[in-house]
Amino acid sequence: MSLSPENIQQVAHLARLELPADKVGPYAEQLSNILKLVGQLSGADTGGVAPMAHPLDMQQRLRPDAVTEPDRRDAFQTIAPEVDNGLYLVPKVIE
Amino acid sequence: MHTLSIKELSEGLRAKKFSSRELTAHYLKRIERHDAELNSFITVTAERALKQAEAADARLARGEGHALTAPLIGVPIAQKDIFCTLGVKTSCASRMLDNFIAPYDATIVQKLHLDAGMVMLGKCNMDEFAMGSSNETSFYGPVKNPWDTSRVPGGSSGGSVAAVAAGLAPIATATDTGGSIRQPAALTGLTGIKPTYGRVSRYGMIAFASSLDQAGVVARSAEDAAYVLQAMSGFDPLDSTSIERPVDDLVGGLDASIKGLKIGLPKEYFAEGLAPSSREKIDAAIATLKSLGAEFVEISLPNSPLSVPTYYVVAPAEASSNLARFDGVRYGHRAIGAKNLEELYKRSRGEGFGAEVQRRIMIGTYVLSHGYYDAYYLQAQKVRKLIYEDFKRAYESVDLILGPTATDVAFGLGSKTDDPVAMYLNDIYTIAANLAGIPAMSLNCGFVDGLPVGLQLMGNYFSEARLLNVAHQFQTATDFHKQMPKAYL
Amino acid sequence: MAYDSSTWEVVIGLEVHCQLLTKSKIFSGAATAYGAAPNTQADPVTLGFPGVLPVLNKTALEYAVKFGLAVDAKIAERSVFARKHYFYPDLPKGYQISQYELPIVYDGHLDIEVDGANGDKTIKRIGITRAHLEEDAGKSVHEGYVGQSGIDLNRAGTPLIEIVSEPDIRSAAEAVAYLKKLHQLVVYLGVCDGNMQEGSFRCDANVSVRKRGAREFGTRTETKNVNSFRYVEKAIEFEIERQIDVIESGGKVVQETRLFNPDSGETRAMRSKENANDYRYFPDPDLLPVVVTSADIERIRATMPELPEAKKARFIEQYKLPAYDAGVLTFDAALADYYEAVVATSKSDPKSCANWVITDLLGALNKLGKGIDASPVTAAMLAGLVMRIADKTISGKIAKDVFEAMLAGEGEADEIIKARGLVQITDESAIAAAIDDIIARNPQQVADYRGGKDKLFGFFVGQAMKATQGKANPEALNRLLKEKLAG
Numbered sequence A: 001m002s003l004s005p006e007n008i009q010q011v012a013h014l015a016r017l018e019l020p021a022d023k024v025g026p027y028a029e030q031l032s033n034i035l036k037l038v039g040q041l042s043g044a045d046t047g048g049v050a051p052m053a054h055p056l057d058m059q060q061r062l063r064p065d066a067v068t069e070p071d072r073r074d075a076f077q078t079i080a081p082e083v084d085n086g087l088y089l090v091p092k093v094i095e
Numbered sequence B: 001m002h003t004l005s006i007k008e009l010s011e012g013l014r015a016k017k018f019s020s021r022e023l024t025a026h027y028l029k030r031i032e033r034h035d036a037e038l039n040s041f042i043t044v045t046a047e048r049a050l051k052q053a054e055a056a057d058a059r060l061a062r063g064e065g066h067a068l069t070a071p072l073i074g075v076p077i078a079q080k081d082i083f084c085t086l087g088v089k090t091s092c093a094s095r096m097l098d099n100f101i102a103p104y105d106a107t108i109v110q111k112l113h114l115d116a117g118m119v120m121l122g123k124c125n126m127d128e129f130a131m132g133s134s135n136e137t138s139f140y141g142p143v144k145n146p147w148d149t150s151r152v153p154g155g156s157s158g159g160s161v162a163a164v165a166a167g168l169a170p171i172a173t174a175t176d177t178g179g180s181i182r183q184p185a186a187l188t189g190l191t192g193i194k195p196t197y198g199r200v201s202r203y204g205m206i207a208f209a210s211s212l213d214q215a216g217v218v219a220r221s222a223e224d225a226a227y228v229l230q231a232m233s234g235f236d237p238l239d240s241t242s243i244e245r246p247v248d249d250l251v252g253g254l255d256a257s258i259k260g261l262k263i264g265l266p267k268e269y270f271a272e273g274l275a276p277s278s279r280e281k282i283d284a285a286i287a288t289l290k291s292l293g294a295e296f297v298e299i300s301l302p303n304s305p306l307s308v309p310t311y312y313v314v315a316p317a318e319a320s321s322n323l324a325r326f327d328g329v330r331y332g333h334r335a336i337g338a339k340n341l342e343e344l345y346k347r348s349r350g351e352g353f354g355a356e357v358q359r360r361i362m363i364g365t366y367v368l369s370h371g372y373y374d375a376y377y378l379q380a381q382k383v384r385k386l387i388y389e390d391f392k393r394a395y396e397s398v399d400l401i402l403g404p405t406a407t408d409v410a411f412g413l414g415s416k417t418d419d420p421v422a423m424y425l426n427d428i429y430t431i432a433a434n435l436a437g438i439p440a441m442s443l444n445c446g447f448v449d450g451l452p453v454g455l456q457l458m459g460n461y462f463s464e465a466r467l468l469n470v471a472h473q474f475q476t477a478t479d480f481h482k483q484m485p486k487a488y489l
Numbered sequence C: 001m002a003y004d005s006s007t008w009e010v011v012i013g014l015e016v017h018c019q020l021l022t023k024s025k026i027f028s029g030a031a032t033a034y035g036a037a038p039n040t041q042a043d044p045v046t047l048g049f050p051g052v053l054p055v056l057n058k059t060a061l062e063y064a065v066k067f068g069l070a071v072d073a074k075i076a077e078r079s080v081f082a083r084k085h086y087f088y089p090d091l092p093k094g095y096q097i098s099q100y101e102l103p104i105v106y107d108g109h110l111d112i113e114v115d116g117a118n119g120d121k122t123i124k125r126i127g128i129t130r131a132h133l134e135e136d137a138g139k140s141v142h143e144g145y146v147g148q149s150g151i152d153l154n155r156a157g158t159p160l161i162e163i164v165s166e167p168d169i170r171s172a173a174e175a176v177a178y179l180k181k182l183h184q185l186v187v188y189l190g191v192c193d194g195n196m197q198e199g200s201f202r203c204d205a206n207v208s209v210r211k212r213g214a215r216e217f218g219t220r221t222e223t224k225n226v227n228s229f230r231y232v233e234k235a236i237e238f239e240i241e242r243q244i245d246v247i248e249s250g251g252k253v254v255q256e257t258r259l260f261n262p263d264s265g266e267t268r269a270m271r272s273k274e275n276a277n278d279y280r281y282f283p284d285p286d287l288l289p290v291v292v293t294s295a296d297i298e299r300i301r302a303t304m305p306e307l308p309e310a311k312k313a314r315f316i317e318q319y320k321l322p323a324y325d326a327g328v329l330t331f332d333a334a335l336a337d338y339y340e341a342v343v344a345t346s347k348s349d350p351k352s353c354a355n356w357v358i359t360d361l362l363g364a365l366n367k368l369g370k371g372i373d374a375s376p377v378t379a380a381m382l383a384g385l386v387m388r389i390a391d392k393t394i395s396g397k398i399a400k401d402v403f404e405a406m407l408a409g410e411g412e413a414d415e416i417i418k419a420r421g422l423v424q425i426t427d428e429s430a431i432a433a434a435i436d437d438i439i440a441r442n443p444q445q446v447a448d449y450r451g452g453k454d455k456l457f458g459f460f461v462g463q464a465m466k467a468t469q470g471k472a473n474p475e476a477l478n479r480l481l482k483e484k485l486a487g
Helices: A005-014 A021-043 A073-077 B006-014 B020-038 B046-061 B107-115 B158-165 B182-188 B222-232 B276-291 B304-325 B341-352 B355-368 B374-394 B420-427 B431-436 B464-477 C058-070 C172-189 C229-248 C294-301 C308-319 C323-330 C333-346 C350-368 C379-390 C396-407 C413-419 C428-441 C443-450 C454-467 C474-486
Strands: A087-091 B041-044 B076-080 B119-124 B171-176 B191-194 B214-219 B262-266 B295-299 B400-404 B440-448 B451-459 C008-019 C081-085 C095-099 C105-115 C121-135 C139-141 C148-152 C159-165 C201-211 C221-226 C257-261 C266-269
Touching (some): A005 B355, A021 B304, B006 B020, B006 B222, B020 B158, B171 B222, B222 B440, B276 B451, B304 B374, B304 B431, B374 B431, C008 C229, C058 C159, C058 C172, C172 C308, C229 C266, C323 C333, C323 C350, C333 C350, C350 C396, C443 C454
Parallel strands (some): B076 B171
Antiparallel strands (some): A087 C148, B440 B451, C201 C221, C257 C266
């Protein structure tokens, strides 16, 4: 499986990454090589094998429904790029 | 002072041979003297460290904390810059978080500093978002190997190992997603342990690949590692993947005999690809362990050749998802002058992430995307199961598994940066333990041309105490771990 | 309906997002209260800060199971949280934690009442494909900004169940009937406050049309976040007409997400990239499989309240109420509880209690714009009033005045009766004396009555009531008056 520069642009869009034009070609080549490496997986006989999402066979623990987090907005927003009246500001959201 | 073990530092502090402040100042001075060359720290928290040291001295003066239950009061440590530290920059070695002052502590930071009373010297350099095997992907520049500054220290915990190997910190935290504790420990002659997945809380540790990431330590000896890992481990209600199970007595188990211990040698780990010079050192280590009573048997982990391809699907997939939160809206790098939302995202992320992180985000995005999920991600999860079953089968007949940590000694800076696949193959021996979630460690077993060679021990789930015990017995019989690079004596 | 239903068949499936009534968020201990100042209920987990991790809220899980049991669904022994990826500023992590392949609830149903062929009502079963747990997103604020939006993440991380119906619904009216039934159910269960203005209960409508008899479904559109029953009806009707127009004029319906504009009553395609997404679902590695054992299910089942249909049947049986009364009284669990308290406390005729609750109380609350929970007349107060009618302390007519006084906050029935001297005169000698006095003062009318003018009886009743200030026991008054007038 090899990736064309167009494929790279599509994936970069999906991942919201702006790539400088001169990086697209090298990325296409490097990612194609990586896909060749992981392509070895297709040869593995995994018939009847259950996928393993997690290293441990455990189940989800449950948290009691209690409010434990105080309001720390001011502290959290001192590291925010742009805020106004407690809101995080972004370029206009179009629905 | 910087050649003393954690135990000796603890005893020295209690015997008032030196104060925590003196000890801390000593390390800060060494950092000042040597780190311009090594680049092992991103942030040195000198002022804060001295305050913590004074507080520790006050606690010790009041007689707080027993030597056995609170041995780490006043002992300095360096934190990998992947752990959130309240009020201190936590960058993950990325431009994306260059301005991120964490508003909370990671659980292990609380445990080590607030509970155990350790002193934080600073935050260690690393590969950006822990993605790398040479510590060359850091936004803050590469870290140098103290044994030969033209070579890499390994990665991603390159700053942690360089600092400890050069005696700029007695011990450091590290994290391991595919070998990021063990491989750099091997390349710098240290003892590094990645515990069982779920043994150490991941809360506040910036995620790379959530189902693989596990925190641990890099130290000058198994004994040192045991002291700090003991304090870091344990259940955390804030982490759903944390295990509710008491922590074994890691320090107390160090002196146990290893007579009759059955160690498996996976033939796949000794095949083509392992440098003969490294192989010699490992064979010598096997002989040493035999002389201590361990028994060896050849085993097979037939799916281990698939661990690198499996890892390079699972880890980037999870990473592409974990790193989606870095969007320039609530914290972190934000591109200036974006005209619309899409531009804000794309430019902030394009500028904020380095090339290796971008490559992995794209690979991960690709393997999860429509039409490719089954062929890549699902197939990788199935092969992961096969790899897990290899270990399960092996541990029915052996107690531990031994092999090399890396294919060779440290390589030259810049020698593999243009070829990601060659770089990825560095992790060929370490990745399987992460995929299975088992504990594993690396320790120094000798030198080739003055460069350390790493020996890897892998255990069954929750066998950290056993691993450290075997390593400690080996270190009792040898003195490789006591060597220090001459320039930093 | 404006379209020709003999030519066109409408196929509707609804996705309802129902906020669960928990104190804290689904994956963290931040509060979920509505209307707090922006971002004051956004903790590190809600904000998607680096390194923080989700832990599942036990109550949210139990509420989802409760809902599943109420719609006769299967409860997954093992369900899995997945990440659904898209970039949007109200989604802090760049992914929403939801359930994808293995939802907690699946394969249930809800029976609704629809208009039958002959104008009577029939029961129709609507399949519920699944209901899965997920986290809500935050909100964008546009007012007051030029070229920018403000992001408030208080709502982000609020637990939701998304209830997905089968495409069994065939008209806007059926859609509304289904939604109302679902709304009643979740409020009854206490898992949702049902407040549609605040967005606690929101609906996305998947609508398609096809020629009657066609086997394949037509292309569907999804209309998002329609936040009232009336809007749902309007949005679906608009969408049906629009799709038929498109097809009849030779076009093709495009599969897309649309937004309803309540002002114009129209829907429009969303401009955001919503329509070109690749969500890249995969199991969330920060969360483990959720296991619900049969013992857990039984424990939760034991906490289930009586559901509307069962309650209605019981009211008909136990209180001998007409179906209509039982239906009204059980529509809302709080009202049903109120009614039962009135009956139990007053130990009076259940039907008269029902009349008081339905006619007088609900009428008054309606006027006041208050719900049963905010009623100025409590169940105990109304019971006190009903008891005074039953024991003949006051008449039914006087009781209406006492009720008004209770509404106005003048106190309990007994206090008002005493303060206003409304106690019914049951002492027959007192009534007889009043009658004697009236007879003595109206000789002409007495003579006319006795001469055959029966209509004058009403005149004497009026006079006697006036003389007793309306407090005479009506039955005794009638009897005595008849006796005395007979001479």
